[in-house]
Amino acid sequence: MTRSTARDRSFEDEALPLMDAVYRFALRLSKNPDRAQDLTQDTFLRAYQNWEKYTPGTQAKSWLFTICRNLFLRREERKKRHDEIVTSVADKDPRQISREATVFMAVRDRDPEGEFWRQMVDEEVLSAIDALPGEFREAVVLSDLEDMSYQEISEITDAPVGTVKSRLFRGRRILQERLYEYATEQGIVQATASGDATGARETLE
Amino acid sequence: MKWVEELRRLLRKVGREKPMEEAPGGIPCEEAAARTFEWLDGELDAELEAKVGAHLETCARCYPMLLFEQSFREAVARVASDEKAPDELRDRIMDSLEEEGYTAPGASRG
Numbered sequence: 001m002t003r004s005t006a007r008d009r010s011f012e013d014e015a016l017p018l019m020d021a022v023y024r025f026a027l028r029l030s031k032n033p034d035r036a037q038d039l040t041q042d043t044f045l046r047a048y049q050n051w052e053k054y055t056p057g058t059q060a061k062s063w064l065f066t067i068c069r070n071l072f073l074r075r076e077e078r079k080k081r082h083d084e085i086v087t088s089v090a091d092k093d094p095r096q097i098s099r100e101a102t103v104f105m106a107v108r109d110r111d112p113e114g115e116f117w118r119q120m121v122d123e124e125v126l127s128a129i130d131a132l133p134g135e136f137r138e139a140v141v142l143s144d145l146e147d148m149s150y151q152e153i154s155e156i157t158d159a160p161v162g163t164v165k166s167r168l169f170r171g172r173r174i175l176q177e178r179l180y181e182y183a184t185e186q187g188i189v190q191a192t193a194s195g196d197a198t199g200a201r202e203t204l205e
Numbered sequence: 206m207k208w209v210e211e212l213r214r215l216l217r218k219v220g221r222e223k224p225m226e227e228a229p230g231g232i233p234c235e236e237a238a239a240r241t242f243e244w245l246d247g248e249l250d251a252e253l254e255a256k257v258g259a260h261l262e263t264c265a266r267c268y269p270m271l272l273f274e275q276s277f278r279e280a281v282a283r284v285a286s287d288e289k290a291p292d293e294l295r296d297r298i299m300d301s302l303e304e305e306g307y308t309a310p311g312a313s314r315g
Binding site: 012041146156 | 212223241242243246248265269270271272274275276277278279280281282283285289290291294295297298301302306307308309311
């Protein structure tokens with residue numbers, strides 16, 4: 001027990017308050033509470049062991065998230081050769097994932113201000129986020145749930161800012177289309193004669 | 206005569222197009238729409254932010270879209286707040302840190 005108290009104090013001040021945030025991130029990455037708990041525990045252990053490498057007063061959250069994500073990816077890698085984060089969207093035609101506001105186009109006559117988003121159940125939003133392919137999921141989670149900047153996300157995910165932007169925007173569009181489908185099924189939004197959100201592409205000018 | 210209708214539609218569209226300086230914020234709807242997420246995320250530089258903001262907030266066509274995207278983002282952000290690390294995880298973490306030599310500065314775990 002000869003460790004300096006200053007070290008422990010700064011760990012307590014900067015790292016420990018982020019336990020909830022790291023756990024939430026781990027949960028969204030792994031989609032499994034047990035694995036998320038293990039990931040969170042190991043993240044804090046690793047962070048404590050390497051606390052000298054952290055510059056006090058900088059972005060502790062980004063630093064912890066990076067550790068967490070690296071641990072997650074390494075485990076995934078071990079589990080299966082081609083993990084979802086690496087291959088999820090590589091084989092998809094990017095043109096199939098629209099960057100356009102097709103859901104807005106679909107509902108603008110009935111609900112132009114998106115009132116239906118307010119009636120959306122949280123669990124449904126969460127499960128739609130969990131259903132996103134890995135790359136899109138982490139961009140959406142870090143931006144919309146953890147309120148991080150594109151630059152921070154770029155550092156955590158080790159991807160250029162342009163890539164982060166594209167993943168984030170497409171992730172949001174996929175999320176909108178899924179939630180819109182759900183809202184239509186639940187009768188939160190009245191279905192149109194033309195059907196789904198993709199049908200609305202025709203109305204684009 | 207589908208092509209005639211299409212031609213009419215295009216002509217109507219061209220006639221409706223306003224010159225650039227009349228467009229709200231000095232940028233066309235397409236550009237404002239393409240930058241809506243960046244604007245909402247606070248990721249644009251000051252000049253673009255002002256232009257896109259002026260456009261989105263004053264353009265009759267784009268304003269509903271702004272509200273729409275805004276409440277979508279709020280619906281997503283809303284799910285973030287409630288989740289907490291379970292107590293048993295907190296205990297586990299503190300135990301494993303103490304095994305590494307960590308001593309809580311306050312002597313008690315808060």
